Amino acid sequence: MLVELARTAPDTGLRIVVVGLSDAEDDRNAHRLAEAGATVYQLHAGRYDLGAVRRLAAIVRRERGDVLHTHLKHADLVGGLAARLVGVPAVSTLHVIESDPRGAAHRARVRAAVLARATLFDRVVALSEAQRAWYSSFHAPTPVVLVPNGVREPAPPSPTGARAALRAELGVDDRTLLGVTVSLMRPEKGHAVALAAVRLLPADLPFVLALAGDGPLLDTVRAEVEGDPQLHERVRVLGYRADVDDLLRAADLVVHPSHEDALPTSLISALATGTPVVATRVGGIPDIVGDDAGILVPPDDPAALAAAVADLARDPGRREACGLAGRARYDSTFAAPVWVSRLRTLYDQLLTPPAEPLHDGPVSSVALVSAVAPYPSDSGKAMVIAGFLRHLRSRLPHHQIHYLHVGPPLRRTAEFEGVQVHEMGQPSRTGQLVGLVRGVLLRRQSLQEAFLGSPRVAATVQQTLADLDPDLEIIDTVRMEQHVAGRRFRGRRVLYLDDLFSVRYTRMLEVLQDERIDADFDPLGQFSHNVPAQLHWLTRAPLTRRALLRFERGRVARSERRAARTNPTSVLLNAEEAHHLREETGAAVVAVPPSIPGLSRSAHQPDRWDGRPEFAFVGLLSLAHNHDGLGWFLREGMDELLALQPDARLHVIGRDADESLLADAARHGDQVVVHGFVPDLDEALSRMCALVNPLRFGSGIKIKTLDALARGLPVVSTPVAAEGIATHSRPGLIVVPDVVEAARALAALVDPIVRERQTQGAQALYAQRFADQVVAAAYDEVFGTARED
Structure with missing residues (x-):
């Protein structure tokens, strides 16, 4: 999870310093964190070494840390005390749901952890609705915020034929369906249930289950599979794998039989690769899978798990639909940029707490x-x-x-x-x-x-x-x-x-x-x-x-x-x-990102662009920055566009154009059309090749740029018009220094292949940064309007 954070954090202006308190079984992740750009310290401290508090506080001061964010109980205690020593805000992320503590000692540790967070921390982060509901039941005074983890965009697919080669490596032919389980081999992950479910699968169902991941139960699971002929034929025990994305792409479905799970990252990766899921209805798993990305079954029920696997395995249409729905859930909620943006918002709010106490009750x-x-x-x-x-x-x-x-x-x-x-x-x-x-x-x-x-x-x-x-x-x-x-x-x-x-x-x-x-x-x-x-x-x-x-x-x-x-x-x-x-x-x-009314409807508006070089400028023309930007393009950019695309046409959408703008437009004849206010922007923009936004001044976020991105319409923009969205060109948003370069970029977009790539980039950029769920979460945090459980 921290590696994912380190890879994505720079895009939101975060610098990550990771401090490992205790010795890990291996240092693979320390190297991966360093490769991702994080600064890494390893303290090699014992479990009850209170000297680690002083050493951690010294690191925070040396690195000029603004926020100290901890994970798991030991780090909560050491990190919380260090944060108080240094005087920086502290955040604790919950990673488990301990709703059924095992014995008095376990219950005491859970209560002590809650008390420590209430005393030492400014915010507690829950990964799922179920986890937030569980923790809220303790009535601790520290606010609990919902920030589900995200994962990076999957690595590009391996060369053609790699999927078949990987399946062949596992002994899976084209007629056989491959299920994959990716998780640490611990008792709570339910591998025993998965093996029991495999024994219950119909004999005529061609199905193989691959178990990826290491952990304390690896040898036990491997021995059980090798000692049972039925399991030996249908189960592959892989151990640790570095090629999880390829493994998920090679799979026909993902099987996740956990007894408890706050928010399993492997299932988020399954959404990202469009792989359908069969999983247990526990913890944060329903938040990930929802009602449309797979099938949820009760925990510790091998028969129900086997039935769900068989149903999904025999229904290719449903698998395809689940994969598409899962990818949509990833883009809007679980992509790494969405997650890190939420963390950045949380940190920003903590750095300058309100001067006056806020109303603590529900907003009515x-x-x-x-x-x-x-x-x-x-x-x-x-x-x-x-x-x-x-x-x-x-x-x-x-x-x-x-x-x-x-x-x-x-x-x-x-x-x-x-x-x-x-x-x-x-x-x-x-x-x-x-x-x-x-x-x-x-x-x-x-x-x-x-x-x-x-x-x-x-x-x-x-x-x-x-x-x-x-x-x-x-x-x-x-x-x-x-x-x-x-x-x-x-x-x-x-x-x-x-x-x-x-x-x-x-x-x-x-x-x-x-x-x-x-x-x-x-x-x-x-x-x-x-x-x-x-x-x-x-x-x-x-x-x-x-x-x-x-x-x-x-x-x-x-x-x-x-x-x-x-x-x-x-x-x-x-x-x-x-x-x-x-x-x-x-x-x-x-x-906070802006919420743009009506885009939930326009998300389903078909792209009606027919290949013609039709472009749009959108904006209220009585605004100085729109008036200036459009005039600049009409005077210095339109001639370049027509030289490259003689049949190009610019559609100006927006009211209050004055005489000087109308005169600039008239110079180009019917190749510049001034429409005035257009009530149905969806219909108008669906026929455009791209939007041009050539502003020389202004501030804030330009809503018309987001309007276009949400509709999958590529945008050619000057740096001022892209502020708050991107600092440089990225798929869907082409940032240019002046209107001549804007005209050249517009002309290049007439190529259908180029435009399709930019269209996909525009939709992805909007989904990651400005989709309804992202905006609603930001507004809930600022306005205090989150729905109560």
């Missing part, structure tokens, strides 16, 4: 304060807020969700089913001007805060929150935070910062100051409706635009830092920006 009422109209979800901000509401409705179907809206009354409320909308009003035009003077001159606010500042609106918001008394308050950016600043609250409060506007303004200035760039955009974007029309010219005139951007950058950076320090938890979409603000403030700032 929520108030979200925002100036955004989330429906229609035609911009990234609206999509994120709509995603929050969607998640809250899924978690709190019978409770109250309140949407406190600041601004003109919402015109569309039908989509708010299950949500009570409360209109908070808006500043009058006179009030805005008064607020501008008061906020900017007296309170040193940013302009965006000052234009939305209003004592009357703040009083309405605070009174409404007092009347509702919610368990959870979600405050949408510093613009709304000013309305609740200083208010005491009973429950949780989460400040959603969206993205760092200070970073956005810095990049705008860099573009404007580059004399090589023809940049013409209005930095107000969507915020323009909050600014009196008489003042709009200030952001369009070159001299005043730069001065205002410099002024706003400094003021909003100050507000972002202050808000982060004074709120228990602040949330950004971009992990790099969250790290930056956390480093600046020492506050609890975490990153």
Whole structure:
């Protein structure tokens, strides 16, 4: 498991140091960890050597460790004490379910371990729902979070013919079905049950079971197989194998007969290779197999195990369906990047704990304060807020969700089913001007805060929150935070910062100051409706635009830092920006992926691309970064694209294109089509070859990039537009430095083989980082909305 972690950790910005306390039977894994990039220490300490605490603490200080994560009881004790000595957060992962301790001594050890974790640890990690339910029954005060382990993408298949050669090595011909069991040979793994089940298989069923793995029972199992003619014919005892992926690919099904198992990694590997499973319904196994990746049977029941193996062996259609379902479960839940991202989120939350105690009870009422109209979800901000509401409705179907809206009354409320909308009003035009003077001159606010500042609106918001008394308050950016600043609250409060506007303004200035760039955009974007029309010219005139951007950058950076320090938890979409603000403030700032409404439906939308060079740009064109990026591509990239693909066509999807953009588009005739707002994005994008996202500035995560990846649509993107998703090109997301290179990348994607490879990469990237299960887990952790068992 730690080797898997070490291989994947660098992708999420984690540096792994592994400290082995005691001598292992061999040092194979120490070498594998070092090869994977981990720093490895071996203390060679005895079981009760308390000097190991001091030595471990010295290593943590030397390596400048941020979090100490322990595994198993001995490490919990030594690691927990060392963490307290150094003053770093401590996390303990459970690896077993000890629901039936054997004797008084065993029960005492289990209780002592629970007490040690409650005293020394900040979080306990459960690998499965069953394990979390078992541990929660002790009512220990340390929070228990669910973070199932993951495994890496299986190694590429061996050369053609290797599968047949491996089966031949095991004495399995084409007519015989091969079952594989991969686990340590210990009593709790149920090898005796597997052997008993083999004896019960129908004589006419051509089936061989291979047992891979070493352990204390290896010699016993081998002797039993060699001494029984029936088993000798049908069972192969392999011992330790380094080629598990190839072994699983060679198998027709996996057999896992454990009596107890928290979350067996071998079954996750079976999902990854698309191999169907027959396993016992114990521990975390149901979390892995579910209802569709195989058959689950009661433990210690050889007859049931034999019947399930026979049923699956005789039904090739069901085996294929189970394999496909298993691979889908791997991509969304058990891939190593999904697992490590969850760990990174957990560590980030621990590094800067909330300044105030949080509401500990279940969340039964929520108030979200925002100036955004989330429906229609035609911009990234609206999509994120709509995603929050969607998640809250899924978690709190019978409770109250309140949407406190600041601004003109919402015109569309039908989509708010299950949500009570409360209109908070808006500043009058006179009030805005008064607020501008008061906020900017007296309170040193940013302009965006000052234009939305209003004592009357703040009083309405605070009174409404007092009347509702919610368990959870979600405050949408510093613009709304000013309305609740200083208010005491009973429950949780989460400040959603969206993205760092200070970073956005810095990049705008860099573009404007580059004399090589023809940049013409209005930095107000969507915020323009909050600014009196008489003042709009200030952001369009070159001299005043730069001065205002410099002024706003400094003021909003100050507000972002202050808000982060004074709120228990602040949330950004971009992990790099969250790290930056956390480093600046020492506050609890975490990153969560956005939830994009409607993509569960679009996951089943067929790809209707017919081979033509049809490309799309998607985005609200009143946003400065979209306006600038599209104009840049139309002026400097489109000619290159047409030179390479003369019949290429760019479809611009998004409302509020101004005259300058329309003029740039018109220069290319009918090879650039401006559609405006398109209600059914699934239908429109299903016919595209790729999406182009050529931004020169902006911040946060670009929702349209995720939109495309979720649909399996390849994306050609500049580095700014890929931030928070990838730092370099990877299958599905091609990162280019400028629009000329973007045009060349788009032209290359017209090759069906190239596009198919990129399509598969896009779907895999989205499943690993942004699938519904990943997002829901992150929101549950931040909002405290996890379902109770």
